[in-house]
């Protein structure tokens with residue numbers, strides 16, 4: 171398969187697969203900032219660049235509406251991600267973020283927002299190297315403007331703006347295969363509302379299974395089991411940061427998160443991100459935590475339901491509590507909060523609980539990529555400690 175754009179980019183190329191002479195690290199060296207193209211790339215004549223100020227309610231609403239109608243759908247067009255405005259503001263404004271990296275394309279004549287791409291700064295460790303990167307996400311071209319080679323221009327423009335901040339690497343995921351994934355993960359799904367998942371056509375009644383038997387199969391206790399489990403608070407940030415840094419140090423690729431990052435990414439935000447810590451009743455020490463983010467999806471073409479309430483496993487550290495028990499409590503909390511499904515990737519130590527907690531494998535894969543950084547050998551998902559939104 172030809173990749174006329176991606177073959178021009180500093181990414182692992184398919185033809186290089188297996189070439190053991192290639193070393194791990196940057197593919198191209200940084201350039202002097204004076205060498206970075208100072209003006210934006212050319213768009214087709216009808217369109218103009220715009221920087222989307224996510225603090226501005228109206229602009230945030232325009233971004234929300236573009237994504238709600240044109241962002242990622244599953245292969246069977248059953249669902250479309252429906253990130254909320256609050257989620258987008260959280261995801262796009264981490265410590266040190268750049269408004270200039272929230273890039274839109276408008277129709278000159280009507281000012282209609284028709285495309286979007288974003289970057290946020292992150293420190294990503296690859297083995298022993300901590301690298302400043304951009305995490306690129308929310309690439310979206312309006313359905314009516316597809317297959318016009320707009321995506322390469324969007325990608326070159328966000329690359330240019332990231333280069334202007336003297337950052338030369340990026341991390342991103344996609345459901346599509348591009349040159350070249352450094353690992354490929356699988357989504358697993360744990361039904362919390364099996365009746366709804368069957369009604370929308372995602373799940374099917376098992377052979378010799380009635381609906382009531384199925385509901386009983388997925389039933390969870392009404393309350394959590396771990397003593398000392400409570401919502402995370404600001405005062406827990408130092409302890410959670412210590413736990414998370416120690417835990418993530420074992421993975422080949424993982425974010426390098428400090429207390430500022432943990433405060434942003436893990437402090438609970440209603441209907442955006444939920445985090446719970448285990449505070450030992452004896453010592454009052456924080457010994458474990460779990461977190462999941464809230465990403466609803468539009469349900470396409472179902473008479474009875476229009477929104478799927480989905481929780482996505484984020485970062486979990488089980489140091490004293492068994493991971494199985496901690497994650498079962500996460501399921502119980504998600505069910506208490508009326509989520510329909512709890513999703514998890516087979517990254518980190520997740521495969522140790524997926525089957526036992528009645529997750530089923532999804533048919534979607536998630537490919538992980540680095541831009542301008544070669545990873546010597548592809549990773550197993552269990553060697554990956556990075557969850558992108």
Ligand SMILES: CCCCCCCCCCCCCC(=O)CSCCNC(=O)CCNC(=O)[C@H](O)C(C)(C)COP(=O)(O)OP(=O)(O)OC[C@H]1O[C@@H](n2cnc3c(N)ncnc32)[C@H](O)[C@@H]1OP(=O)(O)O
Pocket residue numbers: 172173174175176177240241242243304306307308309310311312315316317318319320321322325328329332333337338339340341342343344345346348541542
């Ligand atoms: C140093 C800093 C560096 C920063 C930048 C790092 C890199 C960041 C990279 C971005 C990371 C984003 C991560 C992210 O957001 C998470 S993945 C979600 C991407 N968004 C969607 O799937 C939403 C629905 N789809 C669309 O809006 C369009 O189909 C898009 C816009 C996806 C493509 O628009 P289109 O109208 O369908 O297609 P053309 O314009 O005609 O362009 C075709 C070319 O685009 C390549 N393509 C297709 N899908 C891609 C994808 N998901 N990543 C990268 N490339 C993708 C494709 O291979 C082809 O190139 P090739 O000919 O070489 O094969």
Ligand SMILES: CCOC(=O)c1cnc2ccc(OC)cc2c1SCCC#N
Pocket residue numbers: 242243244245249250251345357358359367372467478480511513514532534
């Ligand atoms: C019920 C299980 O499936 C999903 O939760 C879901 C929801 N919305 C989507 C929107 C776009 C989409 O495009 C790949 C997939 C989904 C999926 S499955 C993969 C994500 C997970 N877990």
